[in-house]
Amino acid sequence: MKTGQAPQTDLQSVAGRPPRGAIALRAAAALAAALSGGLAFAAPAAPAHDALRPAGVQAAHIFSLWTVTLTVCSLVFAAVLIALLFAVARAPRASRDASPDLGSLERPERRVGRVVSGASIASVVLLFGLLLADIMTDRALSRLPVADAVHLEMTGHQWWWEARYADDTPGSGFAVANELHVPVGRPVVISLKADDVIHTFWVPNLHGKKDMIPGRESTIEFRADRAGTYRGQCAEFCGLEHALMAFTVVAERPAQYDAWVARQRTPAPQPVDALQAQGERLFTTGNCAGCHTVRGTSANGVLGPDLTHVMSRPMLAAETFENTPANLESWIKAPGSMKPGTTMPASQLSAQDLNALIAWIRTLQ
Ligand code: HEC
Ligand SMILES: [Cu+2]
Numbered sequence: 586m587k588t589g590q591a592p593q594t595d596l597q598s599v600a601g602r603p604p605r606g607a608i609a610l611r612a613a614a615a616l617a618a619a620l621s622g623g624l625a626f627a628a629p630a631a632p633a634h635d636a637l638r639p640a641g642v643q644a645a646h647i648f649s650l651w652t653v654t655l656t657v658c659s660l661v662f663a664a665v666l667i668a669l670l671f672a673v674a675r676a677p678r679a680s681r682d683a684s685p686d687l688g689s690l691e692r693p694e695r696r697v698g699r700v701v702s703g704a705s706i707a708s709v710v711l712l713f714g715l716l717l718a719d720i721m722t723d724r725a726l727s728r729l730p731v732a733d734a735v736h737l738e739m740t741g742h743q744w745w746w747e748a749r750y751a752d753d754t755p756g757s758g759f760a761v762a763n764e765l766h767v768p769v770g771r772p773v774v775i776s777l778k779a780d781d782v783i784h785t786f787w788v789p790n791l792h793g794k795k796d797m798i799p800g801r802e803s804t805i806e807f808r809a810d811r812a813g814t815y816r817g818q819c820a821e822f823c824g825l826e827h828a829l830m831a832f833t834v835v836a837e838r839p840a841q842y843d844a845w846v847a848r849q850r851t852p853a854p855q856p857v858d859a860l861q862a863q864g865e866r867l868f869t870t871g872n873c874a875g876c877h878t879v880r881g882t883s884a885n886g887v888l889g890p891d892l893t894h895v896m897s898r899p900m901l902a903a904e905t906f907e908n909t910p911a912n913l914e915s916w917i918k919a920p921g922s923m924k925p926g927t928t929m930p931a932s933q934l935s936a937q938d939l940n941a942l943i944a945w946i947r948t949l950q
Contacts, residue, residue: 633833634816636789640836643726643792643807650722657711726793729806734772737765741777741784741797741819743928744826745890745903748775750846759849760878762890763832763903768842772808785821788834794820809836816904825926831904852881853893853949864945867938876929879949889929896950902927914943 639645679685736751748765752758767773777786779797787794792807809815819830837845856862865882868874874884880893895901901908901916902924915922917939920929934942 633814634789634818638790640790640811640813640815641792641807641809643729644790646722646725647793650718653718654715657715661708661711729772729808731772731774731806734774734806735767736774736776738776738778739765739786739797741779741781741786741823741830743781743824744819744830744924744926746817746830746832747780747890750849757850759880759893760891761849761894762898763900764835764898765832766835766837766842766845767809768839769809769812769836771839772806774804774806776802776804778802782823783821784819784823784830786817787820788815788817790815791834791836796821809834812836812838826903826924829903829905829924833900833904848897849894853879854881856945856948860941861945861948863938864941864943867934867942868945872930872932873942892946892949894949896947910943910947913946914939917942 636644636651637648639648677686738749738751740747740749746763747760748762749760750758775786777795777797779799781799783799784797785794786797786805788807790813791809792805795803795805797803813836815834815836817832817834819827821827823830835845856865868877868879869883874882874886876886876889878885878887878891878893880891884892896908899908900906901912902920905924906912906916912923917932917934919931920927921931932939
């Protein structure tokens, strides 16, 4: 883990070293933003799920392209409407008494012909311009320097996200669910996989979408340049709970990130009283352990999220509900009532056992 590097802290510094060819695109984007009169650009505070509020260099490239495209298309649309109004206003009016003048059908319309050819050529030129901007954006996106990147692996499941941080030293890797942490200013390379059906990784503040296809590995590279919490969402319909398949990316200062990593690496603490010990026993000898891993215990199931530090996550079940004791209890009793379709089964624990189980789970900070 290297932390010596000074983080890029805002988009100004991102813009400070544009990839070749992107300068013209940026200038056009700035002009476009000015022309579009602050449409949606001036909203206050930091919404966490917004492609128009880039928090990293990749999303900034995409935003520039979007702005250019919107501006060019709006100007063309306005030009077409003006031409149409003009034509309607100038069209000859029919008269009730005189028979229509059909002579114009025979006369060659040179002027109109020139206007149509000119407009066609202008359209082709503009479309080529947009194509060029598109290609330049694509190239800029693929040029993110990834030396010193944080590497992790993310797997889409129906309907939650599993993330594995690579081992810097053998045995130091760890898994989390539905919540990534990344250091500000350092690139992140994520290899994407899918376990069952196609899912799509999408954190609009940081980058565009990338499909997660079963049997095929792909990667996505981005860098968060502004600290914050950004929401990700599955962007490919993947079944019943597709809409409840979200996650968060917490971009934080390198020191905070390192502290988080160090915390996540530690195994679960030992139970400190009889109730917690009973809870752990219920978990490791019951069906929970068949699906969930808690490092430091014998539970090593892989069908559900790693729960070693489940209490460090503010939300549960892929951002479906807050991680409160009451919600945790309802979830363990009847997951299907909180997220219909989930593959986690309801449990038939007595009130006393459930109480012990929750007492222990709450130690998994
Ligand atoms: C058949 C496999 C299976 C069994 C058995 C199972 N779970 Fe789960 N569990 C899951 C899956 C899958 C999820 C993710 C659900 C989602 O987010 O859609 C989950 C989610 C959870 C979560 C929320 C984790 C998070 O970070 O969002 C908790 C807590 C949990 N299970 C506890 C338990 C306990 C306690 C038991 C035993 C009583 C248990 N589970 C039994 C599969 C299982
Ligand atoms: Cu999905």
